[in-house]
Amino acid sequence: MVTAGILTGVKVLDLSRVLAGPWCTQSLADMGATVFKIERLGTGDEMRQSPPFLKNAKGVTGNDTTSYVCVNRGKKSLTIDFTQPAGRRLLLDLVARCDVLVENFKAGDLQRYGLDYASVCKVNPSIVYCSITGYGQDGPMAEQPGYDPVFQAISGLMSTCGLPDGVPGGGPMRAMVPIVDVMTGMVSTSAVLAALLHRKNTGEGQHLDIALLDVAMAASVHLGQTHLTTGKLPQRAGNGSLLFAPANCFPCVEGHIFIQIGNDVQWSRLCKCLGREDWLADPRYVKNAQRMAHKQELDGLLSAITRGWDKQALSDKLGAAGVPCGPVNNLEQAFAHPQVQHRGLRVELDHPEYGKLDVIRSPLRFSRTPVAHRIPPALGADTAQVLASELGIDAAQYEQFQSDGLV
16 A cells, blocks of 8 residues: 655755755655745755756746756745844744754854754754754864865865876866765765654654765775775775776777676676686686786786677676676666666656656655655745745735845
């Protein structure tokens, strides 16, 4: 039996912008929560200003962007100027009716508006208040701003990516996907859900302090742990691996295939698929430790074979034999991949302005409480309706708010 979203009935006040916070609140919305996204009057979330802009059926450019759409699905957009006292009162009235508040202002910024945790919990002691910042709520850099690539750099992640020094094009390399932002959104979602469970069990709200720096450091996983244990620094390996061999991108007739061998059984399967059973008896390649010591020459031998193959045909052959691999796709090829299509990772929504709008499916899957994919809101589209339904603001009051530049 399929039931409503797992967070149906939970109300979230979303004061976050750009990516990490909105990723979190979009996940909560996908799971059924009602999310009130508070945006700046006139301009909205900064992501609304980052092209490319969407176009309607007549080819006219709208006021929404792909950057905004990707992390703001299923929310209600309210434009309220909380720098004004009346706007702050409206927000605090909403706070009293919400279960969760998510914000990503610099540490201390919301205190001047009476919207910091200490002030908010006086209005709603049981609220789960999630602060997402670059450096955390305390420390010498707590009040400094920062974006995803900054934390890829500071955390050491950037130093581990890219080609080795001395190789043409060698040097630190950022991930173009804002991976620290995305991971911070995931960590924030987990923290909010855990805090809601704690509140259900105890009645207590709490303050969640989530920092991009903390998440980036945690993401160093085995590389960070190895350094702490041995004092050694990991060396950049391009698309190779510091743990296993062979593991790399290998050239094909058109494009590349990535092959990752994680154990000797998989190595045996690869050798048999490629007709090179002789490698299984070669002392240079028998075990992973030996293969790691000779990985450059082994990569060269493999490249000589893969160059004669179509990347998808080779991927199909190796995959069927139990060898971990995959074609190196561009995004068009990725969305056309048969498993991506089978999983329905492109979702088509009906948008009143843009018609058919394709979005990326949520990775969350529940057997009894499926996620709901709903359109992203137009700027301020829900202000009047939410203020009326939640706070009893009538049409005359709303018109006065508009004339005062409050909404």
